[in-house]
Amino acid sequence: MKKLINAVGDVVPEMLEGLVAGAPGLVLLEGQTVVLRRDHARLGGRVALVSGGGAGHEPAHGGYVGPGMLTGAVVGDVFTSPSTDAVLAAVRAIAEGGSASGVLLVVKNYTGDRLNFGLAAELARAEGTDVEMVVVGDDVALAADGHHAGRRGLAGTVLVHKVAGAAAERGDDLAGVRALAQRVADDVRSMGVSLGACTVPAVGEPGFSLAEDEVEWGLGIHGEAGVERGAIASADDTAARLVGAVAEDAGLSDGDRVVLLVNDLGATPPSELDIVARGALAHLRERGVTVERMWVGRFLTALDMPGCSVSVLPVDDELLGLLDAPTETAAWPAPHQGLVAAPEAVTPPAAAEEPPTGERLAADSPVRRALDAACTAVREAEPELTRMDSEVGDGDLGTGLERGATAVQDEVDRYGADPVSALRDTSATLRRAIGGTSGPLYSILLMRAAASLEDAGSTEPAAWAAALRAGADGIMEVGGAEVGDRTMLDALVPLATSFAQHLDAGDDPASAWRDAVAAAEQGTASTAGTAARVGRSSYLGDRVKGTPDPGARAVVIWADAVGRALG
Numbered sequence: 001m002k003k004l005i006n007a008v009g010d011v012v013p014e015m016l017e018g019l020v021a022g023a024p025g026l027v028l029l030e031g032q033t034v035v036l037r038r039d040h041a042r043l044g045g046r047v048a049l050v051s052g053g054g055a056g057h058e059p060a061h062g063g064y065v066g067p068g069m070l071t072g073a074v075v076g077d078v079f080t081s082p083s084t085d086a087v088l089a090a091v092r093a094i095a096e097g098g099s100a101s102g103v104l105l106v107v108k109n110y111t112g113d114r115l116n117f118g119l120a121a122e123l124a125r126a127e128g129t130d131v132e133m134v135v136v137g138d139d140v141a142l143a144a145d146g147h148h149a150g151r152r153g154l155a156g157t158v159l160v161h162k163v164a165g166a167a168a169e170r171g172d173d174l175a176g177v178r179a180l181a182q183r184v185a186d187d188v189r190s191m192g193v194s195l196g197a198c199t200v201p202a203v204g205e206p207g208f209s210l211a212e213d214e215v216e217w218g219l220g221i222h223g224e225a226g227v228e229r230g231a232i233a234s235a236d237d238t239a240a241r242l243v244g245a246v247a248e249d250a251g252l253s254d255g256d257r258v259v260l261l262v263n264d265l266g267a268t269p270p271s272e273l274d275i276v277a278r279g280a281l282a283h284l285r286e287r288g289v290t291v292e293r294m295w296v297g298r299f300l301t302a303l304d305m306p307g308c309s310v311s312v313l314p315v316d317d318e319l320l321g322l323l324d325a326p327t328e329t330a331a332w333p334a335p336h337q338g339l340v341a342a343p344e345a346v347t348p349p350a351a352a353e354e355p356p357t358g359e360r361l362a363a364d365s366p367v368r369r370a371l372d373a374a375c376t377a378v379r380e381a382e383p384e385l386t387r388m389d390s391e392v393g394d395g396d397l398g399t400g401l402e403r404g405a406t407a408v409q410d411e412v413d414r415y416g417a418d419p420v421s422a423l424r425d426t427s428a429t430l431r432r433a434i435g436g437t438s439g440p441l442y443s444i445l446l447m448r449a450a451a452s453l454e455d456a457g458s459t460e461p462a463a464w465a466a467a468l469r470a471g472a473d474g475i476m477e478v479g480g481a482e483v484g485d486r487t488m489l490d491a492l493v494p495l496a497t498s499f500a501q502h503l504d505a506g507d508d509p510a511s512a513w514r515d516a517v518a519a520a521e522q523g524t525a526s527t528a529g530t531a532a533r534v535g536r537s538s539y540l541g542d543r544v545k546g547t548p549d550p551g552a553r554a555v556v557i558w559a560d561a562v563g564r565a566l567g
Contacts, residue, residue, distance in 0.1 A: 108153025141218025
């Protein structure tokens, strides 16, 4: 187990100390794992809200303490309900000042939470404090009337916090705040999917194991497995299943208004979460449902679990106003972040490099055949290049070059008929299609080669050899690398140099090119024993040794394919 902790038993108190240290509006209740608003004893007659549960769900629950949401959060050990005494201590601390107009407990539907919060409420009432409790069970993966402890509380609980907190802040009495909280708890629906298990610090190993192609559908937030294990699906199909489950359970129909919460379970990259959010939004719109607000991020997690959940809440103008009301908490996003834009795209300016109508690259031209062969070879080599780049870089070379090769094959019908125009058009395609460093480098290579051919006024083999060398020189000039720095130049320069030398020696072009590819292969092999001076690999020092440079390997792949196509 790898965790940035000191000791298992100190996780919760030290976590809360760090949270409060960075939030001037919060305080810790002495002797308890309870986070309170600093002004908890000066609420001015407003209702107080207290929630909580086991740790491991961060930013819940301490991240929602502040004006407009919770007055206090009671935190137990990881995935363990806080004790009755801890909950009671929080209620007493709030009630002691006498400025709160009652306390509402918001509890997720887990047996330990219901028992400890429920008993604390009974004890507080016996002491004269007006306390009410709302239980949230928004998990649609469990049948509402099944043989179990009831539907579990998931990320929809955060929407209960927000609505009830805003109602309390505006001055609603305890009955009114409770009614709104209960309404949201009754109407919100959630479902989650996990790509793997989380690791509880006290256990030290994942709670379950999944094959590479498996996921768990319909799971809770305590590291347990779901109600069904199935095959991994695309983001859109995953979003469709989650949205379909919550929409069907909620009885959503055409014209309904909802808000959507897409929640990271702990270890999902924001990029993947945004893709799921895009799919969830699209599927709700396909149903005719109007999505008034959408929040995407980490709201209620299960430690480091990879996966997400989707929550949907039907709304009217009142609920929408409460959800939009400002709040001063660490975890709830600013109101403008929930706004949902209508689908819109801006038309880019027309490309200035479009060749004249009718002057297109012929299907049987040598340049067209070379481009197609090179692109096909690069696309087929994507797994190899990705693996190599993952070992010595950031793993994006294979997919980037594949994307560029696909774009060239898609656009080649629009390329200019002569080699110079075709090279420039290919350069423009790669510049648009490939990000990172590969796009600009290949674009420079082709631009300089085109200029060299144009200056030579010839397409003889010697002119192509000079053009290839001019492209390599352009990469060295702009990129700042040289042969020996462990880059594509370690293959490209030997390729160009050897091709020119063999042509000068009188070899036929096909033979000269084969020898040039062999020289590029030797240059590529030599990179396995050197450290990089430029690029991402340069940060790894000697750790890259043993694996040839993937950029150089890519040059060998497309150069060999070109030779085979034209030989």
